[in-house]
Amino acid sequence: MKFGYRVQEAPLWEDLRAVLHLKKPLLLIGPTGSGKTKLAEALAQSFELPMNSINCSVDLDAEALLGFKTIVQQDGVSVIEFVDGPVVDAMKHGHILYIDEINMAKPETLPILHSVLDYRRTLTNPFTGEVIEAHPNFKVLAAINEGYVGTTPMNEALKNRFVAARIDYLTGDALRQLLAESVDLEDERLDMMYNIATELQKQVKEGLLAEEIASIRSVLDALQLSAHMPIERALQYAIVEKIEDPLERDLVLQLIEMWV
Incomplete structure (x- = not known):
């Protein structure tokens, strides 16, 4: 058992760690209840990195991914401050970003992450104009349940940015x-x-x-x-x-x- 997760095939654990070590985004494909989230948590623990999670839905928007502006008081003066969302926070601090049920999100929402997931590992924040370069420890994991109600096929340009592994039920x-x-x-x-x-x-x-x-x-x-x-x-x-x-x-x- 690895960090609370048991793998079906002996090489799988080290293979997945190698993918993340190489900073390749990793897509876990499998049925609901097969342990994809537990596996993601175990992988984060093995790298001793915090995990920022995003639970996708049709309501997911850019603010939920990147953050939002808010008004705060500083020395008695109201100023606008940007609160980092899970993507920006993970990129800046070198966390693992876990995107759960990524195929539940609307296809038009996720292209904003294309530059984050490929060799550039950067993001131009549309809310602030800031160009964010990913911390060297930053890693991305995502999970999908194929063929379930409410899911849509992943955009090929998005899927092509991932290395994929199938996670089936243990036997x-x-x-x-x-x-x-x-x-x-x-x-x-x-x-x-x-x-x-x-x-x-x-x-x-x-x-x-x-x-x-x-x-x-x-x-x-x-x-x-x-x-x-x-x-x-x-x-x-x-x-x-x-x-x-x-x-x-x-x-x-x-x-x-x-x-x-």
């Missing part, structure tokens, strides 16, 4: 070890949760369940809840109640009944 020994390290429970209950998680992933691959139903985040939630209640109820709260499709819901209930 096999890596999943079993993650479950065992997450909560202190007897082996029988851990085996039940491992078998259910594995079966959910199998049904996703066969196209019978939506990808998010096999979320590792939800499985961990269920496991932690099961330390305080029967495992059936824990699974109901953490997984079943979030499924809208009746056929998918029935299938998951059948899988739970088979293993519990």
Whole structure:
């Protein structure tokens, strides 16, 4: 386990660190609940750098990225001051910039970052005219959930500025070890949760369940809840109640009944 994150493939951790060491923007691609944000946090910790986060949405605008002007009092006089946003702050101080669900933002919002993400590593702040050169430690991570409601395909000019890595749900020994390290429970209950998680992933691959139903985040939630209640109820709260499709819901209930 690396800084609280377990990787599926042995070389992946060092490969991703190498990408960031070379100051290449890194794009993490994978389903919801696969641990992309946790991985970003772990990578930031490994470089001993703070992480400035941006959660993208259709309402994201330039001010949310770069900052805004405000009026402050200095020696009894009102003056206009610029408050740095997460991008400007990360560039100036050498932090890691993490852009979560980058494909949720409106396509016209993000081109302002093109010069930040390529070899120039600079930004001309449209609100102040200041030209900002990135600190040598400045690094960029972004994450996307492909094909989810509310997302749009990334602009090719933007995507081309990233090196991409696919982050899938953990399987096999890596999943079993993650479950065992997450909560202190007897082996029988851990085996039940491992078998259910594995079966959910199998049904996703066969196209019978939506990808998010096999979320590792939800499985961990269920496991932690099961330390305080029967495992059936824990699974109901953490997984079943979030499924809208009746056929998918029935299938998951059948899988739970088979293993519990």
